[in-house]
Amino acid sequence: QVQLVESGGGLVQAGGSLRLSCVASGNIVSIIATGWYRQAPGKQRELVATIINGGRPNYAGSVKGRFTISRDNVKNTVFLQMNSLIPEDTAVYYCNVASYTGNYWGQGTQVTVSS
Numbered sequence: 001q002v003q004l005v006e007s008g009g010g011l012v013q014a015g016g017s018l019r020l021s022c023v024a025s026g027n028i029v030s031i032i033a034t035g036w037y038r039q040a041p042g043k044q045r046e047l048v049a050t051i052i053n054g055g056r057p058n059y060a061g062s063v064k065g066r067f068t069i070s071r072d073n074v075k076n077t078v079f080l081q082m083n084s085l086i087p088e089d090t091a092v093y094y095c096n097v098a099s100y101t102g103n104y105w106g107q108g109t110q111v112t113v114s115s
Contacts, residue, residue, distance in 0.1 A: 002026045002104040004095045009109030012085055016113070020080040022095030022106055030099040034071060034078045038091035038111075045094070049080060062088070085113045 008020040020036065035050030049069035051057045057069050068081040078095065090113050095106035 001101065002028060002031065002097050002099055004097060004104055004106035006093070006095045006106040006109040009093060009111045011112045011114065014086055014113055014115050016085050017081070017083045018085065018111060019082070020093055020095075020109060020111075022078045022080075024076045024078070024097060027099065027101055028076050030101050031097050032100065033098045034069075035096045035098075036069060036078075036080045036093055037096055038089075038093045039108075040091040043091075048093070050096075051078075082111070085111075087113045087115045089113050 003025045004022050006022045008018060010018060012018055033050055033052040036048040037045050038048050039045040047060050048063055049057055049059045049067055051069050066084045071078045091111060092108040093111050094108045097104045
């Protein structure tokens with residue numbers, strides 16, 4: 001089992017920045033990949049960014065060049081730096097971990113971008 005706790009969401013004006021954090025605990029040695037997804041009202045959950053162990057980050061086209069995913073393996077934390085935010089980025093953001101024991105999700109953190 002892997003437990004995920006997210007933080008860093010909030011309200012920001014268009015053009016602003018936020019950094020999301022997700023701390024993993026539990027069976028973290030089994031983690032294969034980490035990532036961020038988001039779900040806007042009335043829409044399906046979608047991939048924002050992922051990073052596979054030893055691999056390069058992968059981004060959705062809509063956030064490429066604006067968002068950066070990174071990890072601190074010492075602190076078991078994955079970050080999502082979000083710059084140049086636009087109202088279309090408004091959603092609940094979820095941390096995700098894929099591991100040998102299953103697929104795990106955080107509780108979600110709300111990001112609201114005002115125009």
